[in-house]
Amino acid sequence: MFTTEQWQAGKKIIEALIQHGYEAVFVGGAVRDFVRHKVANDIDIATSALPSEVKTIFNRTVDLGLAHGTVLVIENHVPIEVTTFRTEGEYTDHRRPSDVKFVHSLEEDLKRRDFTMNALAMTADFQVVDLFDGQRDLHNGIIRTVGEPIERFKEDALRMLRAIRFTGQLGFSIDNATLEAIKLCANDLAYVSVERVSAELEKMWLSSNLDKGMTYLGQSHLAMHLPGDFPFEDARWNQLGNPQNVLVCWAFLCLLQEKPNSSELASVFKLSNELKLQITHLVQATQIRDERLFTIDDLYRFEENILVQAERLSRVLCNDIEQMPIEVIVQQKQALPIQSIRELVISGQDVMEWFNKPGGPWLKETLCRMEHAVLHQKVVNNATKLKEWIMNESNSEI
Numbered sequence: 387m388f389t390t391e392q393w394q395a396g397k398k399i400i401e402a403l404i405q406h407g408y409e410a411v412f413v414g415g416a417v418r419d420f421v422r423h424k425v426a427n428d429i430d431i432a433t434s435a436l437p438s439e440v441k442t443i444f445n446r447t448v449d450l451g452l453a454h455g456t457v458l459v460i461e462n463h464v465p466i467e468v469t470t471f472r473t474e475g476e477y478t479d480h481r482r483p484s485d486v487k488f489v490h491s492l493e494e495d496l497k498r499r500d501f502t503m504n505a506l507a508m509t510a511d512f513q514v515v516d517l518f519d520g521q522r523d524l525h526n527g528i529i530r531t532v533g534e535p536i537e538r539f540k541e542d543a544l545r546m547l548r549a550i551r552f553t554g555q556l557g558f559s560i561d562n563a564t565l566e567a568i569k570l571c572a573n574d575l576a577y578v579s580v581e582r583v584s585a586e587l588e589k590m591w592l593s594s595n596l597d598k599g600m601t602y603l604g605q606s607h608l609a610m611h612l613p614g615d616f617p618f619e620d621a622r623w624n625q626l627g628n629p630q631n632v633l634v635c636w637a638f639l640c641l642l643q644e645k646p647n648s649s650e651l652a653s654v655f656k657l658s659n660e661l662k663l664q665i666t667h668l669v670q671a672t673q674i675r676d677e678r679l680f681t682i683d684d685l686y687r688f689e690e691n692i693l694v695q696a697e698r699l700s701r702v703l704c705n706d707i708e709q710m711p712i713e714v715i716v717q718q719k720q721a722l723p724i725q726s727i728r729e730l731v732i733s734g735q736d737v738m739e740w741f742n743k744p745g746g747p748w749l750k751e752t753l754c755r756m757e758h759a760v761l762h763q764k765v766v767n768n769a770t771k772l773k774e775w776i777m778n779e780s781n782s783e784i
């Protein structure tokens with residue numbers, strides 16, 4: 387891990403900052419992952435240099451919220467966030483500090499971090515700086531806040547959900563005092579933006595110890611403060627596959643509601659329109675599958691991934707369902723004569739010429755009839771055959 391591009395780029399940035407007379411270290415999740423011998427997602431650096439000073443040292447930088455002290459430094463094509471040592475001022479809304487104060491000591495910076503395992507720092511030559519026994523907690527698999535838990539959760543209520551997510555991701559347990567503080571502060575989850583809550587849920591769903599996360603979600607009372615009626619006790623979360631797929635988890639959550647409504651779910655959790663559409667399709671396909679085997683029209687209507695996930699999801703939701711083997715679904719889908727109307731070899735222009743008529747609602751209807759006929763193999767997808775077929779059909783209607 388010492389040799390990865392990211393760590394080497396980070397090392398160069400730290401060395402450059404030190405050469406210019408500043409302090410600089412690796413911080414946060416990257417150090418936690420390094421100590422656990424895991425690959426880090428992102429590498430963050432903390433420094434005593436102010437953002438304006440960081441910008442004068444490096445050629446390629448991007449401002450990432452200078453008021454919060456973060457500059458993105460690009461070293462050897464690797465982007466790394468460099469943040470000035472800081473401590474937060476008053477938290478008037480439980481979400482974000484109303485002001486950020488830059489400080490000169492690393493200790494002041496680390497003291498305001500969420501958990502001991504995330505408050506580790508590391509020098510350019512990979513010496514760990516551990517002021518709050520983070521390594522001991524990492525070793526024992528304990529999630530514990532830095533200092534007074536209630537203070538940490540009042541600073542940012544999302545940290546409570548982060549604790550739960552980390553139990554799922556790392557398989558760790560939550561220290562008693564930290565868990566008790568979450569119970570006391572659980573109401574404050576209401577102050578956290580739904581987008582941040584959804585992002586944490588998705589990270590938890592992708593974790594390998596989902597059952598642990600779900601148990602803590604209930605135990606900590608946080609589940610009651612999630613939007614809607616969150617079915618944390620449902621044992622079937624663990625059957626969704628491992629690591630879980632977030633689309634399947636959102637659809638599952640939707641289907642567990644009394645009246646599944648994907649639009650409502652997407653708006654409550656402020657999901658993107660793209661995800662909302664996918665969830666809607668998956669919920670519909672699963673509901674269809676609960677009633678019958680997929681027909682040719684179903685296979686045509688839904689994407690392959692939606693069909694496959696719907697088959698899996700319906701098996702989880704209903705034990706005695708007549709199963710359709712996944713390979714059969716894929717094979718039948720791929721064997722359809724067309725996968726979309728765009729694959730018809732003729733265009734609307736051709737049809738207007740055949741009938742010598744300007745476009746209008748009749749044109750769409752005619753194209754749909756040809757699409758349906760090709761799909762159901764009443765006619766082959768060939769221009770002459772299609773013309774012959776549609777002309778015959780139209781004549782016989784007159």
Ligand SMILES: Nc1ccn([C@@H]2O[C@H](COP(=O)(O)OP(=O)(O)OP(=O)(O)O)[C@@H](O)[C@H]2O)c(=O)n1
Nearest residue numbers: 414415416427498499500501504505542544545
């Ligand atoms: N609400 C938060 C969020 C983050 N942090 C601190 O900022 C670091 C970086 O945060 P982030 O990148 O969001 O999380 P990671 O711990 O790196 O974990 P992940 O990338 O898996 O979210 C954390 O390690 C922690 O020290 C914090 O104190 N409070």
